[in-house]
Amino acid sequence: MTERLDRTTRRQILKEDQPFIGKVLDVGGDLRGVKANTRHLALMLMDTKMKYRASRAAAFASQLLDSTMNKKVTAPAACSKGCYYCCKTYVSVTIPEILRLAKSVRGKSEKVARVTKAAADSSAVPQAQREIDRVVCPILEDKVCSEYEPRPLVCRAVLSSSLPTCLRIFEENTGEPFPFLEDTTDIRVSVVVMMQAALILSGLPHVHFEMNQALAVALQHEDAEECWLKGEPIFADVPMDAADLRPSGLSAMMHSLVDHIRPTL
Numbered sequence: 001m002t003e004r005l006d007r008t009t010r011r012q013i014l015k016e017d018q019p020f021i022g023k024v025l026d027v028g029g030d031l032r033g034v035k036a037n038t039r040h041l042a043l044m045l046m047d048t049k050m051k052y053r054a055s056r057a058a059a060f061a062s063q064l065l066d067s068t069m070n071k072k073v074t075a076p077a078a079c080s081k082g083c084y085y086c087c088k089t090y091v092s093v094t095i096p097e098i099l100r101l102a103k104s105v106r107g108k109s110e111k112v113a114r115v116t117k118a119a120a121d122s123s124a125v126p127q128a129q130r131e132i133d134r135v136v137c138p139i140l141e142d143k144v145c146s147e148y149e150p151r152p153l154v155c156r157a158v159l160s161s162s163l164p165t166c167l168r169i170f171e172e173n174t175g176e177p178f179p180f181l182e183d184t185t186d187i188r189v190s191v192v193v194m195m196q197a198a199l200i201l202s203g204l205p206h207v208h209f210e211m212n213q214a215l216a217v218a219l220q221h222e223d224a225e226e227c228w229l230k231g232e233p234i235f236a237d238v239p240m241d242a243a244d245l246r247p248s249g250l251s252a253m254m255h256s257l258v259d260h261i262r263p264t265l
């Protein structure tokens with residue numbers, strides 16, 4: 001393992017990071033922004049004085065993704081308000097995203113009841129079957145996302161280039177690939193990899209979970225964020241996203257980012 005850099009060098013790196021923090025990412029180009037913001041996320045997650053550091057990191061990652069999407073994605077999306085076809089598919093989330101969402105959902109009794117029901121329905125369907133046996137997202141109300149601000153990263157980045165293709169996928173289960181709007185996949189993958197790398201660097205679990213079941217568990221614990229940050233395995237019974245269990249190009253990217261940043265913390 002590479003040794004930690006000396007204090008002066010680490011301070012200099014943090015100073016050089018400043019112009020990139022929270023700014024639009026140059027996805028696929030200059031990686032300084034990706035590295036600076038991953039370091040920022042990791043330091044935020046390591047700051048034990050901050051009680052809600054996990055949900056705060058999720059909010060930061062969401063803002064980074066939104067601003068990059070707003071700036072870089074110029075093609076018109078087929079999505080519009082009231083179009084909710086993709087809100088009945090499997091949603092994969094990291095725990096900070098769930099904790100942020102739970103904070104907003106907590107106390108909204110009808111919604112909490114829907115989450116509990118959706119978690120039970122989701123647990124009865126194996127992940128591979130979710131593209132056929134669909135479970136409508138419990139956060140959906142009157143065909144719109146009722147938790148738009150704290151919605152997960154994947155929900156923010158799934159923009160379609162073709163409504164007819166979405167209708168075939170989600171209404172007829174044709175199994176076609178989702179027609180992601182250009183650049184959206186690269187942006188989503190970059191931010192998700194950054195979040196996962198920051199979680200590893202801060203010593204926290206980085207894998208993804210099924211949203212409905214993880215959200216139901218978070219809502220059962222008044223102090224879910226505190227418990228999870230203390231290392232209590234409150235999500236131990238929630239199934240992980242099978243994609244995280246397979247070696248992939250994404251995990252290679254994530255570990256390369258971790259190796260690069262670890263000596264600078």
Ligand code: SF4
Binds near residue numbers: 088137141144146151
């Ligand atoms: S959280 Fe919101 S955007 Fe995401 S699937 Fe549910 S309703 Fe749709």
